[in-house]
Structures are given as structure tokens and as C-alpha cells.
Amino acid sequence: MSILTLLFYAIALxxxxxxxxxxxxxxxxxxxxxxxxxxxxxxxxFYLLGAxxxxxxxxxxxxxxxxxxxxxxxxxxxxxxxxGMFFPVGQLLxxxxxxxxxxxxxxxxxxRNPAGxxxxxxxQASPLAFGVYLFQTHWLAVEIASMLLLVALVGAYVxxxxxxxxxxxxxxxxx
Amino acid sequence: xxxxxxxPELTVLLAAALFLVLACLKPDPRRDxxxxxxxxxxxxxxxxxxxxxxxxxxxxVYRVDLFSQxxxxxxxxxxxxxxxxxxxxxxxxPSHHGEGYFLLAVCTLSMMMLASAVHLLAIVLALELSxxxxxxxxxxxxxxxxxxxxxxxxxxxxxxxxxxxxxxLAIIYGVTGAVHIDMLIQQLPAMMGHPMAVTGLLLTLAxxxxxxxVFPFHFWAPEAYQGxxxxxxAFIAAVSKVAAVAILLRxxxxxxxxxxxxxxxxxxxxxxxxxxxxxxxxxxxxxKRLMAFSSVAHAGYLLLGMLCMTPAGYGAAMFYGAxxxxxxxxxxxxxxxxxxxxxxLQIDELAGLHRRSPLLxxxxxxxxxxxxxxxxTIGFVGKLMIFVAxxxxxxxxxxxxAMANVVVSLYYxxxxxxxxxxxxxAQVLPSISLTMPARLVAVAMIALIVGLGFYPxxxxxxxQAAVLRLP
Numbered sequence: 320m321s322i323l324t325l326l327f328y329a330i331a332l333x334x335x336x337x338x339x340x341x342x343x344x345x346x347x348x349x350x351x352x353x354x355x356x357x358x359x360x361x362x363x364x365f366y367l368l369g370a371x372x373x374x375x376x377x378x379x380x381x382x383x384x385x386x387x388x389x390x391x392x393x394x395x396x397x398x399x400x401x402x403g404m405f406f407p408v409g410q411l412l413x414x415x416x417x418x419x420x421x422x423x424x425x426x427x428x429x430x431r432n433p434a435g436x437x438x439x440x441x442x443q444a445s446p447l448a449f450g451v452y453l454f455q456t457h458w459l460a461v462e463i464a465s466m467l468l469l470v471a472l473v474g475a476y477v478x479x480x481x482x483x484x485x486x487x488x489x490x491x492x493x494x
Numbered sequence: 495x496x497x498x499x500x501x502p503e504l505t506v507l508l509a510a511a512l513f514l515v516l517a518c519l520k521p522d523p524r525r526d527x528x529x530x531x532x533x534x535x536x537x538x539x540x541x542x543x544x545x546x547x548x549x550x551x552x553x554x555v556y557r558v559d560l561f562s563q564x565x566x567x568x569x570x571x572x573x574x575x576x577x578x579x580x581x582x583x584x585x586x587x588p589s590h591h592g593e594g595y596f597l598l599a600v601c602t603l604s605m606m607m608l609a610s611a612v613h614l615l616a617i618v619l620a621l622e623l624s625x626x627x628x629x630x631x632x633x634x635x636x637x638x639x640x641x642x643x644x645x646x647x648x649x650x651x652x653x654x655x656x657x658x659x660x661x662x663l664a665i666i667y668g669v670t671g672a673v674h675i676d677m678l679i680q681q682l683p684a685m686m687g688h689p690m691a692v693t694g695l696l697l698t699l700a701x702x703x704x705x706x707x708v709f710p711f712h713f714w715a716p717e718a719y720q721g722x723x724x725x726x727x728a729f730i731a732a733v734s735k736v737a738a739v740a741i742l743l744r745x746x747x748x749x750x751x752x753x754x755x756x757x758x759x760x761x762x763x764x765x766x767x768x769x770x771x772x773x774x775x776x777x778x779x780x781x782k783r784l785m786a787f788s789s790v791a792h793a794g795y796l797l798l799g800m801l802c803m804t805p806a807g808y809g810a811a812m813f814y815g816a817x818x819x820x821x822x823x824x825x826x827x828x829x830x831x832x833x834x835x836x837x838x839l840q841i842d843e844l845a846g847l848h849r850r851s852p853l854l855x856x857x858x859x860x861x862x863x864x865x866x867x868x869x870x871t872i873g874f875v876g877k878l879m880i881f882v883a884x885x886x887x888x889x890x891x892x893x894x895x896a897m898a899n900v901v902v903s904l905y906y907x908x909x910x911x912x913x914x915x916x917x918x919x920a921q922v923l924p925s926i927s928l929t930m931p932a933r934l935v936a937v938a939m940i941a942l943i944v945g946l947g948f949y950p951x952x953x954x955x956x957x958q959a960a961v962l963r964l965p
Binding site for chain 1: 600613626634
């Protein structure tokens with residue numbers, strides 16, 4: 320067993336534990352912090368598999384930007400922790416059924432004879448090559464995505480103004 | 495890169511940029527409306543001027559040909575007509591008119607891109623862009639109890655449809671390893687016996703069925719129409735359907751007609767859409783809800799043309815897409831003019847319309863006759879072409895089901911007409927005054943509905959030439 324394999328299993332264990340903690344915590348802030356930990360683990364996994372750029376993106380965007388936004392939201396809204404079961408029974412039952420089905424299917428797939436399988440060739444790209452490819456062959460898609468972000472921004476602005484309540488709108492229209 | 499090919503898109507983009515700036519300035523509804531109408535007129539001019547151009551752009555991701563250009567011209571005309579209807583833009587707070595025009599322009603732009611994109615990545619992003627701008631447009635409704643809940647529900651259904659579509663695209667990519675339509679056309683037809691390929695294609699179509707409001711994805715339609723400002727409802731009902739027809743034609747034509755499994759799936763959806771839409775529409779009292787269920791039924795007729803997978807069927811579906819644009823727009827135009835304070839119109843409130851405004855009553859009658867498929871209207875020609883295409887493929891039972899549905903639909907369209915022409919209002923209401931341009935548009939709509947019913951040849955030749963560009 321090489322050192323890389325050992326590292327892989329250690330990180331995988333870390334991710335599983337951190338994610339399990341994240342979904343079971345009652346305190347939202349704790350849950351988000353565990354999720355950040357899990358993202359860090361995923362990033363390390365990407366690095367180990369030879370994708371340093373993806374690892375950096377995972378930390379910068381998911382752990383850094385999105386999760387910090389979540390933290391801000393939770394701290395500002397101050398959600399009350401509800402007593403009782405986290406899921407109502409009506410939702411728990413279908414969830415258990417679906418995950419049991421998933422377990423059966425995946426164990427059948429794992430148990431199949433692996434003869435004739437070919438490993439996928441590893442695709443490795445430097446950040447430079449990736450960027451050149453993206454902006455040369457798919458720059459229309461990049462532009463559309465930027466428009467999408469602009470629309471989201473306008474939407475957030477409109478939504479944010481509306482949430483202040485009807486009195487705020489009425490005051491705007493008065494003059 | 496030949497930027498001239500992109501003129502229609504660039505014009506609409508310019509309009510969007512202009513209104514983004516204007517939305518940040520002090521709101522002035524009069525100025526905003528005049529600018530919007532001018533920009534939309536430019537867009538129509540650009541789209542018609544570029545109608546015969548062709549070429550590839552953006553590293554073969556974007557294809558400009560007769561097929562896409564005809565759809566772009568239709569979209570631009572629809573955009574202009576809807577903007578024209580916004581002269582008082584009731585239903586949206588005056589401070590948000592700028593955002594409203596901005597979102598309408600962005601949505602039109604993304605639908606134009608949808609008609610031209612031939613790379614799955616660009617298609618998905620353009621579809622998302624059009625959906626998101628529509629979610630926010632629904633949300634702009636001034637009365638909170640409508641906009642808030644329906645906007646959210648519309649968003650949730652749309653996001654689920656997008657997720658299903660992405661799953662289907664992943665399966666298609668997994669089976670073929672291709673993301674460009676040209677590559678898929680070479681690989682998919684041979685694989686259509688493969689259950690994975692059929693499942694992938696059907697799941698992919700789900701995202702577009704959501705736009706067209708086909709049966710399992712129609713649940714958003716009545717609520718979104720009811721909750722949206724009237725002009726936005728007109729945009730969703732008339733213009734966004736044209737874009738859905740464009741992209742569905744492109745996707746379904748990829749199978750090149752040799753898939754019985756796909757056709758069977760589409761037949762089931764078409765039949766259920768027609769039946770559910772027409773039966774549910776009978777019980778409606780709200781004009782917009784009625785129109786929403788009638789949209790579901792019309793999605794079924796459109797699908798009937800597409801599932802023939804022959805050039806005749808594609809041409810019929812494209813013709814009917816243009817017909818839906820004209821008919822639905824006319825209905826919503828009448829509704830917006832009658833409900834001039836932006837409220838939701840009940841069908842009873844149409845009582846006495848023929849005395850309050852004979853022109854609007856006539857426009858409504860023509861549009862409803864056309865929706866029901868009574869000759870000589872554009873709706874009759876469209877339905878006839880679809881049924882002929884289906885008969886050529888031997889779908890006799892399907893045509894009979896569709897005809898039975900047409901009879902059912904006639905019942906509730908006539909109920910609306912009875913309210914407008916025969917019922918007497920409870921109290922005498924003042925007549926509806928229309929400006930000169932509004933009269934002109936109403937007359938033009940009547941002329942189009944009847945004129946294209948008598949002389950459909952020009953438009954038919956155009957759409958048949960356009961669908962030949964499909965593989």
C-alpha cells in the first residue's frame with residue numbers, strides 16, 4: 320500500500336465523517352463549518368488525483384465564497400432551531416425507500432464481474448490550457464453565463480426591494 | 495467572424511443594455527415606453543433584414559440559417575407586440591418598468607440564441623437564461639399575493655425540469671461522447687434502438703417540454719399565467735412557445751425519424767396534453783387560467799406535428815407555432831385592454847364587450863375561432879397541416895383523438911364568446927377607448943388571422959424551406 324493510497328483513504332474518511340456531521344448538526348453554524356471541512360477534503364482529493372486547478376477552485380468558490388455567504392445568511396437571519404424530528408415522517412419514509420433502492424442497485428453494480436472493463440484515461444489539463452480552451456471554443460457559453468449572472472443580480476435587487484414589505488413600495492409610489 | 499450575421503441579437507442586446515442603465519436612473523414610464531417600442535421596432539427590422547443570411551459563428555457553436563432566422567424574426571415580432579402592449583404597464587410598479595423592459599429584452603435575446611445554438615452547452619445556458627428572466631418577470635407583479643408565491647412555484651418547477659434535462663444530457667453524452675449537434679446527428683440515429691439513448695433524449699426534451707407546457711410539466715402554467723402581470727403572461731403564452739418549438743424541432747430532428755420508442759413516448763405526451771388541457775379548461779372562470787390550459791392543449795397539437803418526424807410534420811409544427819403566436823397574442827391583447835388596471839380578468843367581466851369596444855370584440859372572436867380551428871382562419875390551416883402530416887404517417891387514431899379534442903375546445907371558446915357578445919353586463923360600463931396605434935395593431939391582428947387563413951401559401955413555403963435546413 321503506497322503512501323498515496325493511505326492518504327486517499329485518510330482523506331476519504333475525513334470527508335465522510337465531516338459530511339455526516341454536517342447533515343446531523345442541529346446548530347446551523349456548526350453544520351456549515353463541517354461542510355466547509357468536507358469541501359477542503361474534496362479539494363485535497365482533487366489535488367491528489369492530479370487536478371490542482373480544480374482543487375483551488377473548490378476552495379476559493381465553494382469553501383471560500385458560497386459557504387461564507389451561507390454563514391452570513393444564517394447569522395443575520397437567526398433561524399430558530401425547531402424542536403422535534405428534523406424530517407416529518409411523511410418525508411422520511413420515501414427517503415428511506417429511495418436510498419434502500421440506491422443501496423441495492425449500487426451493491427449489484429459493485430458485485431458484477433469486472434472483466435472487460437477499461438479504466439477511463441485520466442484527463443489532465445493545466446489551468447492555462449483549460450482557460451485557453453474555455454475562452455477560445457466556448458466563449459459564447461461564457462458570455463451567456465455572464466448574462467445569466469447579470470439577470471440574477473437584477474433579480475436579487477428586485478427581490479430584495481420587495482421583501483421590505485408593501486409599505487416600502489407604497490412610499491416609493493407616493494411622490 | 496462575420497458580425498453582420500449577429501445583427502438581430504446585437505440589437506436586442508443593445509436594448510437590454512440601454513434599459514439596464516435606465517433602470518438605475520430616475521424612473522420615467524413615458525420615456526421608457528417610447529424607447530422600448532423604438533428599440534423593439536429596430537429589432538424587428540434587423541431580424542427581417544437578416545432573414546436570408548447564413549453562416550457559422552463562434553467556432554461552429556452558433557448556426558445562422560433560414561431555420562433560425564425565421565424563428566428570430568417571429569421572436570422579434572412577438573417581442574415588439576408585447577412591448578407595444580406595455581403602454582401603461584399596469585401590474586408592475588412604475589419604479590420597476592426599466593427592469594421589466596430589460597428582462598423582456600434579455601429573454602428575447604436568449605430565445606434567439608436558443609434558435610441558433612447547435613452546441614448542447616450553449617443550448618442549456620440559453621435556456622436557463624430565458625427561464626430565469628421569466629421567473630423574475632413573473633415576480634414583478636405589483637400585488638404581492640400573486641407575484642411572490644407564483645414566482646417561487648414557477649421557479650421550483652422550472653429548476654426541477656432543468657435538473658431532469660441535465661441528467662438526460664449527461665446520459666446522451668455518456669452514450670455518444672458528443673456534445674455538438676452535428677456529431678450527435680451522425681451517432682444518435684444508429685443508437686436509437688439503445689434504451690439509454692432514447693431515455694437520455696426523452697429526459698433532455700423534458701427541459702423544453704417545460705417551456706412548451708406539455709403534460710407532465712404543465713403544472714406551472716395556470717398559476718404562472720394568473721400570477722404574472724398581464725403583459726408578461728402574453729409574453730409567456732405567445733413568444734416563449736415559439737422558442738420552445740424551435741429548440742424542440744432541432745432536438746427531435748436529431749433522431750432522424752428512425753425511432754419508434756421516441757415516437758411512442760411523444761404520442762403519449764401529446765394525447766394526454768391535449769385531453770388534460772381541454773378538459774381542465776372547461777372548468778375555468780379566470781380568463782388567464784383558461785388560456786393557460788388552452789396552451790397545454792395546443793402544446794399537444796404542436797407535439798403531434800413534431801412526432802411525425804417528417805419535413806411535412808416539422809413544417810406544420812413551425813407554421814402552427816407562428817399561428818399560436820398570433821392567436822394567443824390577440825387574446826391577451828384584448829384581455830389587457832379590458833382589464834386596464836392590471837387585474838386578473840374573469841370571463842364574466844367580458845359581458846357587453848361588443849358594445850364597449852366592437853373592434854376588440856371582433857379581434858377576440860377571430861382569435862377564439864382560430865384557436866378552435868374554424869375556417870377560414872390561420873388556426874384552421876395550421877391544424878389541417880398537422881393532421882395531414884400525421885395521416886401521411888398513418889396515425890389515424892391520433893388524428894381522431896385530436897379532432898375530438900378540437901370539438902371539446904370549441905365548447906369553452908364559445909362560452910367566452912357568449913360572454914363577450916350575448917351576455918348583458920350587470921351595470922352599464924363605459925366604452926373602452928383605444929389609441930390610434932392600438933387600433934392599428936388590433937386591425938393588423940384580425941387581418942393576419944383571416945388573411946393567412948385565406949392565403950397561407952407564402953408562410954407555408956417559407957416554413958417548408960426553413961425546415962429543410964434541419965438534418
